[in-house]
Every structure is written in C-alpha cells, then in structure tokens.
Amino acid sequence: MRNYEITNILREGAVDEGKSAVKDILSKHAVTIQNEEDWGSKRLWHxxxxxxxxxxxxxxxxxxxxxxxxxxxxxxxxxNILKSLVIRANG
Known part of the structure; x- marks a missing residue:
C-alpha cells in the first residue's frame, strides 16, 4: 500500500454529488481515506x-x-468531477 494525495475540482452546482461520488469510487476500490479537506469554491484560472x-x-x-x-x-x-490530480506522497 502506498500513500497518495488527491485534489479534485468539482462542478459548482453538484458539490454534494461530487463529494459522494469521490467517496464511493475510493471505497469501491478498497482505498483507505486518511484525511479529507474541503478547500471551498474558487474562481478557476481558466x-x-x-x-x-x-x-x-x-x-x-x-x-x-x-x-x-x-x-x-x-x-x-x-x-461532476471537472479535474483531478493524484500524486504519490512520501511516508
């Protein structure tokens, strides 16, 4: 098992659906969630x-x-997931 950090940009009108979809996808593939943060809504660069x-x-x-x-x-x-970034974390 390796550690990963996932950053998602969710569609503004479907935040709750996007969050539940992310959790469902992770649990479906037996990935253990260690920490979750909600960074809120932001204007996109483009x-x-x-x-x-x-x-x-x-x-x-x-x-x-x-x-x-x-x-x-x-x-x-x-x-509902506009963009996603998955990186391998140390530790």
Whole structure:
C-alpha cells in the first residue's frame, strides 16, 4: 500500500454529488481515506468547459497502484468531477 494525495475540482452546482461520488469510487476500490479537506469554491484560472468556478477538495489516502489507476479513470468519466490530480506522497 502506498500513500497518495488527491485534489479534485468539482462542478459548482453538484458539490454534494461530487463529494459522494469521490467517496464511493475510493471505497469501491478498497482505498483507505486518511484525511479529507474541503478547500471551498474558487474562481478557476481558466474555464474548464463552460465552468468558471470550481469547488476544491483534498484527500489523503492509501491504496495499491493498480487500484489508483482505475480510480483516475473513473474520475475522468464522472461529469461532476471537472479535474483531478493524484500524486504519490512520501511516508
């Protein structure tokens, strides 16, 4: 198991649906959530599609590399998740 940090930008009109989708995807792939932070809504530097505002969330978690690859793919398929960044963390 490796440590990862995930930052998501959620669609402004569907924040609750986006948060629950992220949790569902992580639990579906047996990823252990260690910490969650809600960074709130911010104006985007450049629009993503038609969206100029986004709701940022940050999650520290632990999982296997194979499962993380599947999670990244599912994040891309979810319409409520505008962008996602998954990085491997030390420790």
């Amino acid at each position: 629009p993503i599609g038609q969206e100029e505002q986004g709701h940022f969330t940050f999650t520290k978690c632990q999982g296997s590399p194979a499962e993380i690859a599947k999670i990244e793919h599912e994040f891309k398929l979810n319409p």
